[in-house]
Amino acid sequence: MNMRPSWDTTPDLFEDGESRSTPQKQQSPLEEVGNGDVSTGIIDALEHQTESLLIVYQNEIIKQLGGCPSEIRRSMIENATQYGEADDNALYGLAVWDLYDTDLMPKGVIFTNPSIDNFQDIVYGYGGHYFNRRKQRQLPLIVTDDLLLAFKTAYPVYTSHPTGHINAHTLKALMQAHPDLCFIAPVHQQDDIQRRYTDLNVKMAFIPEPPNLAMSQDELDGMIKVAVEQAKAPPKGHIAKPFKMDDGSWLHILESGLYQIKEKQDENGETKQSKILISNALIILGEARSLKNDNWKRVIQFHDKDRTLHTLIIPYENFMGEAQDALKLIASHGLMPPRQTHKKNVFINYLQDYPIEKRFRCVDRTGWYGNAFVTTNRTYGNNGDGEELLFHSEMKDPYSTMGTLEGWQELSRLIEPHALAVLSFACAFSGQLVTPLDIESGGFHIYGTSTDGKSTITKAACGIWGKPKDVSKSWRTTDNALENDAELRNDNFLNLDELRQAVPKAVSDIVYMLTGAQGKARGSKSGRNRDTKHFNLMYTSTGEIALEDHLRRGGIEMDAGLLLRFAHIPSDAGKGYGVFEQINYGNGPSDVGNRINELAAKHYGHAGIKWLEYLTTNKDDLILQAQTMLDDFMVKHATKNSQAVRVLRRFALVAVAGELATQAGITGWQQGRSFEAVGQCFNTWLGTLGNGENIEESKILEHFKAFFEAHGTSRFESLTIIRHPDGETIRPRIHNRVGYYDPDERIYLVSSTMFKQEMCIGLNEANAKKVLRANGWLVLGEDDRVVKRMGGKLPDGSRPRMMHFKADVMHSFDDES
Structure with missing residues (x-):
């Protein structure tokens, strides 16, 4: 039979499932990961490593997926798919087998790594690229020992070789690579599973009954979803999951407080528990860091004595030394940390070591971040990377609600x-x-x-x-x-x-x-x-x-x-x-x-x-x-x-x-x-602006008109000659004189120096002259200069060059505006 799947387009990995994403990369396993040299020995290694596994699973593959006949499988090995890369970005390096139904439609994939001697574990699932760490938050990774459950669910599944159970070492490695991992099993295996992994802080979910071949996939996936959600929730009566300390004791976070639970056997061999109150209740929401990935902080939450909820963002640097800065911050918001040395150490260990399941991004100002809007106490919308944004400031929050x-x-x-x-x-x-x-x-x-x-x-x-x-x-x-x-x-x-x-x-x-x-x-x-x-x-x-x-x-x-x-x-x-x-x-x-x-x-x-x-x-x-x-x-x-x-x-x-x-x-x-x-x-x-075409020009003209009106006869000396009966000229005393006023010509005379120092306060001199010239407020001199020589003489007999302001034009400014 000359039947091969088409590799011109990458197949969708889910049908009516949660995603229709495609693998990152396709590459023949003939090319060794890392160099690309062709080696026929790889084919033998793949055949050897997967043959026994496929024989065990063959019946289930055929029943559940309509798996390919053996001759098709062998003809496709050169076109097996590599998901991820052979580096820190991948959980496993090589996917050696794509599973197709009899119509050559992709239905799943089997992973192994022929470069590891005696490698027996496999990964099976609908789309191995979900094991890539960059994609790990899109779906939970299901770990199970139950073969039928593995072949029925649409979730990515890790399962052991059928001859044994997943060992603790492998499970711990999976947990490190995939924080959303959940071990799932039928409820009748609960005691055995919990006992086997008692030292691991692994989420465990148990479905009501073992799956059977007649159970629909939707029914099983719905059952798994409920079980996984229940696994994420704390035990009944707790407001957060219990936390196991290094000395083997447990911390229980209850509404009534934070308790240390110790177990001790008496002389009769009976186990007895002692319960020590450490502090009032508080929970660890997660950890936050800035958009630049610095300034790491712990995010905690508790109620004060008035039942007001506080969410604190405590910098990691506050935990240095004896963590006094962190304790002071918590106390200032209404929760008194324990004073006894032992209880205080337990309290600090809880704050520092409680497992983090949620990450935040901490921002130092409110407002828009993409399509998310951050206020002092809440983030609205989503900024695109799936992480909630938190605002951190020591200023008083001005926002609150009351009424309806x-x-x-x-x-x-x-x-x-x-x-x-x-x-x-x-x-x-x-x-x-x-x-x-x-x-x-x-x-x-x-x-x-x-x-x-x-x-x-x-x-x-x-x-x-x-x-x-x-x-x-x-x-x-x-x-x-x-x-x-x-x-x-x-x-x-x-x-x-x-x-x-x-x-x-x-x-x-x-x-x-x-x-x-x-x-x-x-x-x-x-x-x-x-x-x-x-x-x-x-x-x-x-x-x-x-x-x-x-x-x-x-x-x-x-x-x-x-x-x-x-x-x-x-x-x-x-x-x-x-x-x-x-x-x-x-x-x-x-x-x-x-x-x-x-x-x-x-x-x-x-x-x-x-x-x-x-x-x-x-x-x-x-x-x-x-x-x-x-x-x-x-x-x-x-x-x-x-x-x-x-x-x-x-x-x-x-x-x-x-x-x-x-x-x-x-x-x-x-x-x-x-x-x-x-x-x-x-x-x-x-x-209120008048009819001026330019607001700035109007304000400049208003400025100068106001100056002349405010200081008319008090700072401008009249050039009209007034004499005593005996013929002596009367010279009025003008304090802080700015210039002169010629009543015959209706002209104000101002020197360039006084114009700059007295009349242009707060204004740009060059721009002011430009506006005055453009609006016809000045009698211009030679070459359109803003100063011209006087026709007559000043009282001291001089004829300097001065700025000539037209009083009539100035006074008509109000009428125009």
């Missing part, structure tokens, strides 16, 4: 008619969209008279994420302190209340830091630079005055860059109710505000959880939808002001966030309300 989502939605519907409140709430949802949509960080400053409701709505918006008092921050802070808070809220939301409480210089630095998306560069003790903190976020701010007025109190001029990063919106909605546009609760605006405060204090934190669950369920599709919605908003509110477009993108982002949160069933608003309300706020903001 339904209670919060009552608040959300209450603020729906008020555009500024909708903007604030939508802004609190928008931080998660900044990074995926590649939009710069930025914020909104809502300013107006006191008790108009601006702090009420912005603090209530903080309730999306937690208790408003914890989530909201005060402007009374430093840029260093706020840098830490910003990193803690990366890809999220920040609210700053009461601008007047901040030092003007600190405000300027904070705004640039928040919108620049990174903190200061700092050095470490070793002299090297530390990693700079990075963050993306959206923020709101409140105050009784605008940022520009506040900065001027500190002698700081506000430039257009700050305005673009920090959009100012007046709090008066123009209806006579402060930020509110109608009275939709009670009899006045105070009733509306009090009801908002009442609901915000009772229900918080749930909306943010639902929002993150929604975003991480289908992130890629949602971001595509968000981009389309953002583009639509920008088209609808397009403006000729080129610099305003930059701010328009921020308004659009907020509008989209509100619409998506409504689409997710979170806000309870009418669809389209976020677009309408945020669009209204954008038009209000745009109206």
Whole structure:
């Protein structure tokens, strides 16, 4: 018979099973692993090593798999498959036999290694590449002595030569290579199996009855799945699996505490147990390390005396010496470690040596990691490698929950008619969209008279994420302190209340830091630079005055860059109710505000959880939808002001966030309300800019006009000659004179030196001159210079070159804008 399987395409290894993955590599066993020399002796070795095994299994292969007839088997040996490599990446080096049914469809594989003398053990399964360590987490490896069970299950199976049992040495090697290994057997073998491997910490699963040939594969696999899950669970009454100590005693982790169990035989030969309480209960969740595979830590969990759950991430370095740093950290969170030396040693041994079954990745900032979103207390979604991400920080967690989502939605519907409140709430949802949509960080400053409701709505918006008092921050802070808070809220939301409480210089630095998306560069003790903190976020701010007025109190001029990063919106909605546009609760605006405060204090934190669950369920599709919605908003509110477009993108982002949160069933608003309300706020903001084509130019011109209006006759000497009756010239005394004013020509005269030192504080001199020239505020000299020689003389008789400011053009600036 000239029948061979086709090797042009790699066969699928599972049919209707858990995977349809394919082997990594196919290679004839004629090529020795490691060099590729052809040796006919290999064929003899394969025949010799597998012949006796195949004879034993032949009947079962034929019955269960429709195994190939002997003549086909022999004709295919040159095309046997090698799975994995002969190095540390493979559990075994060579798969010497593919099993096919009579239609030459792949059904399984048998492994051996002809290079090892007297090698008798084999590995059988549907797809040997699952034994490769890179794939070992995709399916559990089943180890069994039961031949029928091995041939019935679709799981990868390791089974011994039928003449004996799997020895402890082999089982230990398998456990090291495959941490998800589970020894499975029929329940009637339980006592024998447990006794045989009593010194090995191997998971054991027992199925109710031995499989028989009539049992369907699905039924058996379902039975195995249940048994494996039960094997992973701790014994009844335990909250974690018992842990065997080096001295032979056991640690039992119960709800009531951590106990050491010792066994001792009395004079009658009877075994008696003693039970010693070590500490209150705590469990080892696993170990974590950074994305760079350093900074390894243990992850533990316990309840304090108030039944508050704590999850601690303890660096391994804290266990050095007598582990005092680790013990102090645990004690500070409410679990008192034992003081007696013996108990303390047992406690530390438990923390250090308990077997790890789960790995985490530890991150030092919150936010997006691929399609997973990390908060201070939970990871939403999956980052792609199957390992949960944990956030580790010593800062206080600002996020919490209370009440219900339904209670919060009552608040959300209450603020729906008020555009500024909708903007604030939508802004609190928008931080998660900044990074995926590649939009710069930025914020909104809502300013107006006191008790108009601006702090009420912005603090209530903080309730999306937690208790408003914890989530909201005060402007009374430093840029260093706020840098830490910003990193803690990366890809999220920040609210700053009461601008007047901040030092003007600190405000300027904070705004640039928040919108620049990174903190200061700092050095470490070793002299090297530390990693700079990075963050993306959206923020709101409140105050009784605008940022520009506040900065001027500190002698700081506000430039257009700050305005673009920090959009100012007046709090008066123009209806006579402060930020509110109608009275939709009670009899006045105070009733509306009090009801908002009442609901915000009772229900918080749930909306943010639902929002993150929604975003991480289908992130890629949602971001595509968000981009389309953002583009639509920008088209609808397009403006000729080129610099305003930059701010328009921020308004659009907020509008989209509100619409998506409504689409997710979170806000309870009418669809389209976020677009309408945020669009209204954008038009209000745009109206505060005037008709200037360039915000930065407008601010420069406003700066100089304000200077002339503030210092007119007090710092500019008039060139009008006034005389006493006797003819003597009257010279008024001008303190801190900046220049002169010619009332006949309506021209202000300023020297270049005074222009630079007195009038350009906070501005770039060259850029200021460029703007003044472009807007026709200066009488230009020869070759269009900004200075020209005077037509007359100054009081001292000189005729210097000076800058000539046109008073009429300057005064008409208000009318144009």
